[in-house]
Amino acid sequence: xxxxxxxxxxxxxxxxxxxxxxxxxxxxxxxxxxxxxxxxxxxxxxxxxxxxxxxxxxxxxxxxxxxxxxxxxxxxxxxxxxxxxxxxxxx
Amino acid sequence: xxxxxxxxxxxxxxxxxxxxxxxxxxxxxxxxxxxxxxxxxxxxxxxxxxxxxxxxxxxxxxxxxxxxxxxxxxxxxxxxxxxxxxxxxxxxxxxxxxxxxxxxxxxxxxxxxxxxxxxxxxxxxxxxxxxxxxxxxxxxxxxxxxxxxxxxxxxxxxxxxxxxxxxxxxxxxxxxxxxxxxxxxxxxxxxxxxxxxxxxxxxxxxxxxxxxxxxxxxxxxxxxxxxxxxxxxxxxxxxxxxxxxxxxxxxxxxxxxxxxxxxxxxxxxxxxxxxxxxxxxxxxxxxxxxxxxxxxxxxxxxxxxxxxxxxxxxxxxxxxxxxxxxxxxxxxxxxxxxxxxxxxxxxxxxxxxxxxxxxxxxxxxxxxxxxxxxxxxxxxxxxxxxxxxxxxxxxxxxxxxxxxxxxxxxxxxxxxxxxxxxxxxxxxxxxxxxxxxxxxxxxxxxxxxxxxxxxxxxxxxxxxxxxxxxxxxxxxxxxxxxxxxxxxxxxxxxxxxxxxxxxxxxxxxxxxxxxxxxxxxxxxxxxxxxxxxxxxxxxxxxxxxxxxxxxxxxxxxxxxxxxxxxxxxxxxxxxxxxxxxxxxxxxxxxxxxxxxxx
Numbered sequence: 001x002x003x004x005x006x007x008x009x010x011x012x013x014x015x016x017x018x019x020x021x022x023x024x025x026x027x028x029x030x031x032x033x034x035x036x037x038x039x040x041x042x043x044x045x046x047x048x049x050x051x052x053x054x055x056x057x058x059x060x061x062x063x064x065x066x067x068x069x070x071x072x073x074x075x076x077x078x079x080x081x082x083x084x085x086x087x088x089x090x091x
Numbered sequence: 092x093x094x095x096x097x098x099x100x101x102x103x104x105x106x107x108x109x110x111x112x113x114x115x116x117x118x119x120x121x122x123x124x125x126x127x128x129x130x131x132x133x134x135x136x137x138x139x140x141x142x143x144x145x146x147x148x149x150x151x152x153x154x155x156x157x158x159x160x161x162x163x164x165x166x167x168x169x170x171x172x173x174x175x176x177x178x179x180x181x182x183x184x185x186x187x188x189x190x191x192x193x194x195x196x197x198x199x200x201x202x203x204x205x206x207x208x209x210x211x212x213x214x215x216x217x218x219x220x221x222x223x224x225x226x227x228x229x230x231x232x233x234x235x236x237x238x239x240x241x242x243x244x245x246x247x248x249x250x251x252x253x254x255x256x257x258x259x260x261x262x263x264x265x266x267x268x269x270x271x272x273x274x275x276x277x278x279x280x281x282x283x284x285x286x287x288x289x290x291x292x293x294x295x296x297x298x299x300x301x302x303x304x305x306x307x308x309x310x311x312x313x314x315x316x317x318x319x320x321x322x323x324x325x326x327x328x329x330x331x332x333x334x335x336x337x338x339x340x341x342x343x344x345x346x347x348x349x350x351x352x353x354x355x356x357x358x359x360x361x362x363x364x365x366x367x368x369x370x371x372x373x374x375x376x377x378x379x380x381x382x383x384x385x386x387x388x389x390x391x392x393x394x395x396x397x398x399x400x401x402x403x404x405x406x407x408x409x410x411x412x413x414x415x416x417x418x419x420x421x422x423x424x425x426x427x428x429x430x431x432x433x434x435x436x437x438x439x440x441x442x443x444x445x446x447x448x449x450x451x452x453x454x455x456x457x458x459x460x461x462x463x464x465x466x467x468x469x470x471x472x473x474x475x476x477x478x479x480x481x482x483x484x485x486x487x488x489x490x491x492x493x494x495x496x497x498x499x500x501x502x503x504x505x506x507x508x509x510x511x512x513x514x515x516x517x518x519x520x521x522x523x524x525x526x527x528x529x530x531x532x533x534x535x536x537x538x539x540x541x542x543x544x545x546x547x548x549x550x551x552x553x554x555x556x557x558x559x560x561x562x563x564x565x566x567x568x569x570x571x572x573x574x575x576x577x578x579x580x581x582x583x584x585x586x587x588x589x590x591x592x593x594x595x596x597x598x599x600x601x602x603x604x605x606x607x608x609x610x611x612x613x614x615x616x617x618x619x620x621x622x623x624x625x626x627x628x629x630x631x632x633x634x635x636x637x638x639x640x641x642x643x644x645x646x647x648x649x650x651x652x653x654x655x656x657x658x659x660x661x662x663x664x665x666x667x668x669x670x671x672x673x674x675x676x677x678x679x680x681x682x683x684x685x686x687x688x689x
Contacts, residue, residue: 022150
């Protein structure tokens with residue numbers, strides 16, 4: 001299992017490409033992902049707020065949306081409930 | 092001395108420090124375990140916590156920590172004390188302190204569920220320490236922004252050939268954001284178009300030099316050639332001190348830079364901040380790679396550009412102004428910041444990089460490896476300033492030196508120097524706009540609860556910009572830089588303090604972090620007090636006598652910030668010492684057990 005997650009070996013060229021990607025584009029990618037996650041989490045908060053004890057929408061709509069939201073619930077809860085501070089803005 | 096020899100010394104330093112010291116600490120003290128699950132794996136959310144390939148993470152971490160610090164610090168130190176002390180500090184600093192600070196900040200976060208340094212301080216030391224750290228960070232960012240805006244305004248004011256390139260950098264950054272996120276153009280063509288145009292504008296900047304010189308003259312004629320602010324600058328006239336003038340053109344460029352940073356702070360990050368950083372990356376990477384290779388091979392291909400021109404040693408205590416002191420210890424150790432050790436690296440590593448570490452075995456190559464790469468960048472800056480003695484101001488000296496290295500590859504020297512100037516400004520500019528963004532967020536988070544208007548992003552940004560401008564108008568940039576360097580290095584010492592306490596709490600040997608912490612703590616507190624002394628006697632007093640209000644207010648603000656920083660550091664030090672004694676008597680039973688990988 002652990003072996004499956006090892007980065008693919010591609011020799012020195014792959015290493016070079018990874019480093020250049022890391023320097024040039026990884027931060028942009030992270031910001032894009034973060035922006036999408038913020039929108040998605042806001043949406044889940046609006047529709048599924050009762051999972052955190054915030055009753056917002058009638059349960060009927062929540063139930064209709066639930067199957068689409070299920071895969072993200074665990075990471076959503078973690079992000080919403082995790083303690084954050086000023087220094088998180090640096091990362 | 093020549094640049095090839097210095098590069099060889101640098102490479103040997105990296106090899107020995109990494110293989111003989113850093114690896115040993117990683118193996119014997121930290122005992123990194125590839126089978127232990129990291130926070131990125133345990134708490135993967137696809138956003139902040141995301142296991143990432145070590146090579147990508149190395150590039151990401153290096154690029155995030157490599158700003159103007161290693162470059163400006165080496166330039167200033169080389170011109171104050173000579174190249175030899177600067178080289179010795181770079182080599183010893185990175186070997187025994189720099190890598191340990193970067194690496195251990197990542198380790199402490201990885202072993203504490205991905206928590207930031209402030210969160211670890213709250214849990215391990217005391218809640219007060221966390222609050223003091225927030226306070227400390229804001230003033231640290233303020234000094235950083237003031238120092239960067241000041242040096243950029245000076246360069247832009249005195250080098251009209253750089254203006255076209257910088258204007259095109261901003262324009263192409265905006266265009267790139269539009270291309271990528273609105274027009275959905277591919278990254279490769281968008282990169283080729285925008286980077287190509289900016290590069291062309293930089294290289295042809297000399298053709299528009301006359302036009303921008305005319306603009307500066309026009310601006311200065313608005314006050315009839317009279318300065319906006321006059322102040323006593325002890326760094327002028329060969330460090331004997333003289334009257335300095337802030338002309339309207341300098342203020343214009345300082346405000347232009349701040350408007351750019353304000354826009355970067357309040358616009359969506361994809362619209363401006365990120366694309367500008369991306370385009371700027373390629374420009375600086377090109378200049379730095381060509382420069383480093385040129386410095387290495389220049390001795391063989393073009394020996395005349397590789398010989399050191401500045402003295403090896405200029406003295407233990409260069410006299411700055413009538414009353415200023417600049418002793419090699421502690422001032423050298425804060426003047427060269429990021430190339431040897433830096434608090435910024437620790438701050439960023441604990442929240443940005445640690446949460447993406449896929450495997451504990453990656454902590455060393457990513458954390459320590461990036462610091463060693465940063466050291467090479469600082470070394471390149473020192474080489475450039477050491478060979479480019481005809482430049483005049485330290486930045487011009489650096490640009491001439493780097494331009495000489497680049498010219499080894501056949502590019503005419505005037506174009507190569509333009510590229511070097513542009514690379515310097517780009518590095519500082521892209522970092523400064525991000526600093527203002529973080530300052531705005533910090534101010535809002537810090538004081539937003541008790542002062543609701545500060546939750547408004549425009550107001551928070553404007554306050555940050557206004558404070559930075561005030562520091563710039565104070566003049567005497569070198570003290571501002573050294574105050575920032577002191578705060579930055581003190582941040583590294585505080586990070587090492589937390590690591591030391593954590594190591595003791597885990598029953599591990601704390602020496603590799605504790606000894607650098609003690610040295611940096613004493614050095615930085617002493618340097619901040621000396622800078623406050625210099626500011627008071629060299630800037631505040633002469634300007635009070637001359638009846639000038641603005642420099643007095645600005646230097647008074649800097650003295651106040653210096654005292655506050657020292658007080659915050661003393662409180663944190665006392666709390667840390669108490670925690671150290673507590674854990675030394677009774678360490679936690681065993682290192683927190685993390686689940687093994689699946």
